[in-house]
Amino acid sequence: MSSLPRGDASAEAAPDGHQELMTLLGAWALAACTPAEYERVETHLGTCAPCAAEAARLGGAATLLEPPRGLDMEPGLRERVLAGCLARRPATRPVPEWAAPLDAEAARLDALLDDMAEHEWDTRIVLRCGEDGGRPGTATTAGGVLGHLFMLDASLARLTGLPDPPAPRGADTGAGARGPWRELVRALVRVAADREGEGDDGPLPDAYRECAFACWTHARDIADAVDYPYAPPHGPHLRQFVDLVARRLPGSVARRRRSGLAQSPTRLAPAGEPGRALHLEVEGAGGGDWFIPVDAPDAAVSGAWDGTPVARVALEDVVFCQLAAGRVPPDEAPSGEHGDRLVIRDVLSAAAGLSRL
Amino acid sequence: MAHLTPPQWDRDIRRRLEHGDAAALSELYDRFATLAHGIAQRILDGDERAAGDVTGEVFARLWERPSAFDPARGPLRTWIAAETHRLAVAALREGAGPGTPDETAARVRAASTAARADYIVGSMPAPLHDALRLTRFGRHDCRETARRLGITEAETHRRLRLGLQLLSSASRYDPDAADGTDR
Numbered sequence: 001m002s003s004l005p006r007g008d009a010s011a012e013a014a015p016d017g018h019q020e021l022m023t024l025l026g027a028w029a030l031a032a033c034t035p036a037e038y039e040r041v042e043t044h045l046g047t048c049a050p051c052a053a054e055a056a057r058l059g060g061a062a063t064l065l066e067p068p069r070g071l072d073m074e075p076g077l078r079e080r081v082l083a084g085c086l087a088r089r090p091a092t093r094p095v096p097e098w099a100a101p102l103d104a105e106a107a108r109l110d111a112l113l114d115d116m117a118e119h120e121w122d123t124r125i126v127l128r129c130g131e132d133g134g135r136p137g138t139a140t141t142a143g144g145v146l147g148h149l150f151m152l153d154a155s156l157a158r159l160t161g162l163p164d165p166p167a168p169r170g171a172d173t174g175a176g177a178r179g180p181w182r183e184l185v186r187a188l189v190r191v192a193a194d195r196e197g198e199g200d201d202g203p204l205p206d207a208y209r210e211c212a213f214a215c216w217t218h219a220r221d222i223a224d225a226v227d228y229p230y231a232p233p234h235g236p237h238l239r240q241f242v243d244l245v246a247r248r249l250p251g252s253v254a255r256r257r258r259s260g261l262a263q264s265p266t267r268l269a270p271a272g273e274p275g276r277a278l279h280l281e282v283e284g285a286g287g288g289d290w291f292i293p294v295d296a297p298d299a300a301v302s303g304a305w306d307g308t309p310v311a312r313v314a315l316e317d318v319v320f321c322q323l324a325a326g327r328v329p330p331d332e333a334p335s336g337e338h339g340d341r342l343v344i345r346d347v348l349s350a351a352a353g354l355s356r357l
Numbered sequence: 358m359a360h361l362t363p364p365q366w367d368r369d370i371r372r373r374l375e376h377g378d379a380a381a382l383s384e385l386y387d388r389f390a391t392l393a394h395g396i397a398q399r400i401l402d403g404d405e406r407a408a409g410d411v412t413g414e415v416f417a418r419l420w421e422r423p424s425a426f427d428p429a430r431g432p433l434r435t436w437i438a439a440e441t442h443r444l445a446v447a448a449l450r451e452g453a454g455p456g457t458p459d460e461t462a463a464r465v466r467a468a469s470t471a472a473r474a475d476y477i478v479g480s481m482p483a484p485l486h487d488a489l490r491l492t493r494f495g496r497h498d499c500r501e502t503a504r505r506l507g508i509t510e511a512e513t514h515r516r517l518r519l520g521l522q523l524l525s526s527a528s529r530y531d532p533d534a535a536d537g538t539d540r
Contacts, residue, residue, distance in 0.1 A: 023511070026518030032492045032499045058518070061525035064474035065493045066399070073394050074405055078386060081413040085382055085420040092377030103380070107387045114391070190380045 018044065022051055029058035075231035078107060098205035099192035101212035101237035106185040108233075109219040113142065113178055116226060121175050125225040142225075145218045146177035149211075153184050156211050159204060160191045185215075201247075209244045212237070217325040232318050238286025242317055245324040245351060246280060246290040247301045252350035254297030261349070264342035269295040276340075278347050279309040283335070284317035294343055311339030313347070323348065326355030367426075367433040374423035382420055390416075392434065393441040395475050400445035400468040407452070411445045438476045442469065474527040481523055488516035489524075 021044045027033045028041045045052045086094075095103055125145060127138045140148075154165055165184045188208070195204060216233055223230035232238060256262050269275025275295030282288055291309060293299035314336035315323070322328040330348035337344050373381035393415050397408040415437060419426060426436045446465055456464070478486060484506075491502045492513075503513040 023514045023518060026516075026521045027492075027499050027514050029521055030489075030492050030517055032497070032502065032517065034498070034500075057525045058521040060528060061474070061521045062493070064471060064524055064527055065478065065489060066471070066475060073390065074409055077394070077409050077412065078390065080409065081386060081390070081416050082379075082382060084413045085417045086379065088417050089377070089421045091379035091382070093379060095379045095383065103383050107383070110387065111391075186380075186384060189383065190378075193378070193380055 018048060018051070021048075022054070025051065025055050025058055029055065029062045073111075076234060078104065079234045093193045094196065095189060096192050096196045096205070098200060098240065099189055099208050101233065101240055102185060102208050102215065103189045104234055104237055105212045105215040105219065106182065106189075108230075109215055109222070110178070110182055112219060112223055112228060112230065113146075113175075115228070116142065118175075120226045123225050125221050127221060142222050143175065143177045145222055146181045149215055149218055150177065150181045150184060152211055152214050153181065153188060156188060156207050157184060159207055160188065160195070162187055162191055206244060209240055213241050213244065213321070213325070216241070217321075217327065220327070232284075233286070235285030238284070238317050238321070239288065240286075241321050242282050242286050242288070243290070245321065245354060246282075246292065248354055249280075249292045249347060249350055250294070250297050250299055250301060252353050253292075253294050253346055256346065256350055256353060262346050264294070264340065264346050267295050269293075269299075274299050274305075274307070276310045276343065277305050277307070278339075278343055279305070279312040280347070281312060281314040281336075282317050282320050283314060286317035286321075292347055294347065309339070311337070311341075311343045311347075313337050313344050320351070324351045324354045326352060364428060364432065367428045370433070371423045371426060371428065374420060382416070385419070386416055389434065389437045392476070392479060393437055395479075396438060396441045396472045397445040397448075399472040399475055400442065400449055402468065404452075407448055408445070411441060411448055414444055415441050434480065442472060442476075445472070470528045474524055477524050477527055481520060485516050485520040485523070488513055489520045492517060 017040070021041050024033055024037055024041050028038065031038075033041065041055075045055055121142050123141065124139050125141060127140065150165075157165055165187070166180060188211075192208065199205070220230050233241070253262070257266060267275065274293050276293070278292045278294055280290040280292055282290070289303055290301055291303070291305035292301055294310075313334050315334050319328055319333050319335075323330065323333040330345070330352050333348055333351075334344070370381055370385055374385065390412060394408055394412045397411040398405070401407045401411070418440065419437075426433055430436075446469060449465055449468060450461065478489065481489075487506060488502060491497050491505055492499070495502070495505075497505070499510050499513045499517070503510045506513070508516075
C-alpha cells in the first residue's frame with residue numbers, strides 16, 4: 001500500500017511548495033483543482049520525479065473509476081438465481097410461496113432506493129388517486145412513501161405475532177426511513193417460514209400478498225417520479241396479485257350495489273345457485289381466466305364456470321393490478337369487452353373501488 | 358453501498374444457510390448480488406447473460422456448501438468478490454474467442470484490474486468513497502465537493518489523493534495469483 005499523504009518526510013518545506021503541491025495530486029488527477037492550482041502542479045511535475053511518478057499512478061487509477069451500476073442487472077435475475085440455488089439444494093426452511101412476492105418486491109424497491117441520488121429523495125411524489133379516499137394529488141416524498149409502507153408492514157407484523165418494530169423517527173425522514181422498513185420486511189419473510197402450513201388462501205397469506213402489492217404499487221410511484229424504469233413483478237408473483245384482486249371482486253361488487261352505485265340491475269341469485277358471472281381474461285405472464293360471480297358476494301371466484309358468463313372482459317395483467325391500485329381509471333383499463341356492458345362497468349368499478357379499502 | 362460486513366453477520370448467515378433457511382439465501386443475495394454482478398460484468402465486458410450466470414454460480418456454490426466460506430479467514434464480502442472474480446476470469450478464458458494467448462492474457466489482465474478497482478472503491482471507507490464519488494461522477498470541483506461533505510478543501514484534497522492511492526493498487530494485482538490465493 002502506498003504511503004499516506006501525511007507524514008511524507010521527503011522535501012519538507014521545500015521552497016517550490018512541493019509539500020503543498022503533492023497534496024493536490026489526487027484532485028489534479030481527477031481534474032478537480034482550480035485552473036491556478038492546475039498550472040502550478042503541472043510546472044512542479046516537470047521538476048519533481050517522485051511527484052511525476054505518483055501523478056502518473058493516480059492518473060491511471062482515476063481512469064478505473066466507474067459509476068456503480070446496480071440497476072443494470074437484468075430484471076428477473078434474482079428469481080433466476082434463487083430458483084437455481086433451490087433446485088440444486090432444496091430448502092429445509094422454505095420461504096412460503098405466498099411470502100415470496102413480498103420478499104422480491106421489497107428487494108426491488110430497495111435496489112431502486114440504492115440507485116437514487118441524494119437530491120432525488122426530495123422529489124415530490126404525487127399519489128395519483130385512490131389514496132386518501134380517492135382525493136388525487138396528495139404529495140409526499142420517497143421517505144413519506146416508505147413511512148406509509150412501514151405502517152402497512154407493521155400491521156402485518158402484529159398479525160404474525162412479531163414484537164412491535166421500532167418506528168422510524170419522524171413522519172417523513174427521507175432516506176432514514178429505509179433501514180427500519182427493510183429490516184421489518186426481512187423479519188416478516190423470516191417469520192413466514194414458521195407459518196408454512198398455513199394454507200394458501202388464509203388471511204395471513206393474503207395479508208402478505210397485500211403488503212407485497214402495496215410495495216410494488218408505491219415503488220412504481222417513486223420510480224415514475226424520479227423517472228427510472230421499473231419492470232413488472234416476476235410472473236408467478238404477478239399472478240398471485242391478479243388472483244388476490246379477482247377473489248376480492250364479488251365482495252366489492254356487492255358493496256357498491258348496496259351503496260346504490262351499481263349500474264346493472266340487481267338480481268338475487270336463488271339460494272344454492274351461483275347466478276351470473278363475468279369471465280375475466282387476464283393477459284400476460286401473471287394472467288389466466290377467472291370467473292367472477294356478480295350476484296352473490298360470498299360465491300367463490302374460480303377458474304372454471306358451468307353456465308354461460310354474461311360478459312367477458314380482457315385486460316393486461318399489469319393494467320388490471322394498476323386498476324385495482326387506483327392508478328388506471330376503469331374506462332382505460334380493458335383491451336377487449338364482450339357481452340353485458342353494465343356488468344362489465346360494475347366489475348371494473350368494483351376493482352377500482354378496492355384501492356380505497 | 359455496504360462497506361463492511363460485521364463478522365457476526367457473516368457467521369449468522371453461514372449458520373442459517375447450513376440449516377437450509379431460504380430466507381437467509383434471499384438476504385445473502387440482496388446484500389451481495391450488486392457486488393458479484395458488478396465484478397462479473399466488468400470482467401466479462403458487459404456480457405449480460407454470462408455475468409448473470411457467474412453471479413448465479415457464486416450463490417449456488419455457497420448455498421450448496423456454506424462451509425466453503427470460513428469466517429476465520431476473512432469477511433464474506435471478500436470471499437464473494439474473490440470467488441466471482443475467479444469464476445468470471447474462467448468464463449472469460451473459456452469464451453475468449455479469436456486472438457493469440459498473449460492477447461487473451463492481456464484482456465484477462467485488464468478485466469481483472471477493472472473489476473479489482475470496483476471492489477476497492479466499494480470497500481474503501483465511506484469518507485474516501487464519498488469524496489471520489491462526488492468529484493468523479495458528480496463532476497464537482499474540490500470546492501463544491503468540500504461544501505457538500507461539510508469539510509475543508511484541504512481535507513478534500515487529502516481524501517481524493519488517499520482514495521486514488523488505494524485504487525492504484527488495483528493495477529498491481531495479478532489475476533493468476535488471485536485464482537487460489539486471494540482469500
